[in-house]
Amino acid sequence: MTKLSLSTLASASAKVLKPAYDPASVEIGIVHFGPGAFHRAHQAFYFDALLATDSRWGICAVSLKSPGVRDALGPQDGLYVLAQLDAETTFRVIGSIRETLVAPENPEAVFARLAAPATRVVSLTVTEKGYCLGGDGKLDLANTDIAHDLTDPRRPDSVIGYIVEGLRRRREAGLAPFTVISCDNLADNGHKLRDAVVAFAGKLDTGLADWIAAQTAFPRTMVDSITPATDDALRARVTAETGFDDAWPIQREAFVQWVVEDTLPKDGPDLASVGVTLTNDVAAFEGAKLRLLNGAHSTLAYVGLSRGYETVGDAMADAQLAGFVRDMMLEDIAPSLSTPPGLDIPTYVEAILGRFRNPEIRHLLAQIAWDGSKKLPFRILETAAEAVAADRPLNRLAVPIAAWIAFIAARAKAGTPPVDPLADKLMGLGAACTGGPEDVDAFLKLEAVFPPSLASDAGFSTAVKAAYATLVQA
Structure with a gap:
């Protein structure tokens, strides 16, 4: 049994779909918060396809709490197997995650990525709870994480705090803001996220809040694909079918859908080229x-x-x-x-x-x-x-x-x-x-x-x- 990694990738069986690019040569252009199973089965899959024609869109995956993804994928050079479940299941090695960070362990490393000129997209799958919204759909200023982040914005706990501090550093450096793409199943997700980010920033610096509101795109999205949890049966099946020992393979149905509001910047990722639907009516x-x-x-x-x-x-x-x-x-x-x-x-x-x-x-x-x-x-x-x-x-x-x-x-x-x-x-x-x-x-x-x-x-x-x-x- 061979441990999955860049050095062993070439030994994959002929039926395993491998990245159509050299993962080692990829540039990181995306920071993603919440690299759980759905992200790795969905957005990372789309960016894996895009990297075949544009090497700018590698992913830095940021966990806000658990080191589990970093500990599993780190020894595998970020690679993992995606099993696409259908009448005939296919196995694909995904190489789009090029870096994994655990935010509480090294927030400055996360901020460095957010403020890097090459970073053009910040995406997130943190569940509705991660948006720290109240019953009215607005930012809950009494939320424990938000209250902490407003008093210590350089060591935030929430994704809202990280986004605002990252945008503050870009503004200070004279860089354009990144586009923020919510991929959670939350109605009007992009607009609710924008309002929460602007409200948080306004408590720290009204000028920053105005800049974010005027300059930063928060497209609405819709995502869809059934992604069953990883279990030992999947691990055994992946090993039997691919020959690789993968610490954390992912499975999902073959059907996958991503609909994004057509407000992406002109120099952003060409998502339409890999099957994403761009629309003005999410x-x-x-x-x-x-x-x-x-x-x-x-x-x-x-x-x-x-x-x-x-x-x-x-x-x-x-x-x-x-x-x-x-x-x-x-x-x-x-x-x-x-x-x-x-x-x-x-x-x-x-x-x-x-x-x-x-x-x-x-x-x-x-x-x-x-x-x-x-x-x-x-x-x-x-x-x-x-x-x-x-x-x-x-x-x-x-x-x-x-x-x-x-x-x-x-x-x-x-x-x-x-x-x-x-x-x-x-x-x-x-x-x-x-x-x-x-x-x-x-x-x-x-x-x-x-x-x-x-x-x-x-x-x-x-x-x-x-x-x-x-x-x-x-």
Whole structure:
């Protein structure tokens, strides 16, 4: 067994896809905060492809807390194997991460990278928590990390503090600001990050805050690809297939999507050349993902569980259910969407259905069913409300709502609370269910889930009751 490294890369088996460039000759032009599995499966994958034609875009990966990535990838010269899971899995060595830093151990090394003239992009995948936002979506000045960073901005704890100090040093050196690309699943991510950075800077130096607001691009983005956690089974599979001992390989589904607001500087990375969608309407792509992909996921979860299925793949093997979901996506959800250039809805729908059928991804329906009271208003109910306003059919859109009610009733009867912030309330409603239309009436009074204008619509109520009756009689 051979340890993966630059010196052993040439010994990879013929079926392993290797970098189409010399990793040792790459220049670092990107600083990325939060180099977890998703970044290494997603953004690092795109930049690995870009390096084949432009050597300026190597990555300095910065961990804000844990040294795990540095300790795993350091002895491997930053290399790791990405397994792309599909009917036929492919194995690719990614070489785009050229440096790994642990911020608390050496903040000056991080600042040196942020202030380097070659650094043109700062990206981040730090989860929503890492943005230190309050309930209003604005920077929470009482957040422990933010309060610390405002008193000691040269040794920050938060990514906000690092970005602001890096921008301050660039301004002081007469350099243009870097572009800041949020890659977290946070609605309006780039704009919320910009507002947080400007607010933080304003507490230190209003001139700096004005400069950041006027000169720095914070494009909105949307990212998508299922990335299961690394486990020993993956490590063993990578070793068997590639011949390499890799301390931290990564796996994801073959499908990958990155949509970026078209505000990148002219001398920035040519992301479009490697399949990234540049658009002036990221929100439209977010809406399509939320309603088509997530809406279909929830439908498969609740209907699939009622039919005794365990995974998305199991549910998709039911031809009747798979056909129902496809029809709902194309005929009921698609008419509610705006379609920006670069998004072909029928093609996107078929791609989603293909992802759901992927035999290598084991996605549990029970997990997708979590937090239905919070998910369904955005995934299904907004579409239903628009269908009511446009006098479009409701019969299919009513099915996932009815299936959710039946799911809650079944959980209550079994004495097993759902994973949901409204679990106690839902258990009470579910326990009172008798299988009749009055069950639907009781749930529709739940204003935390159903907008009164929709719940009181006779057509919507009738459609949900009809779907519920079919489900409970099955």
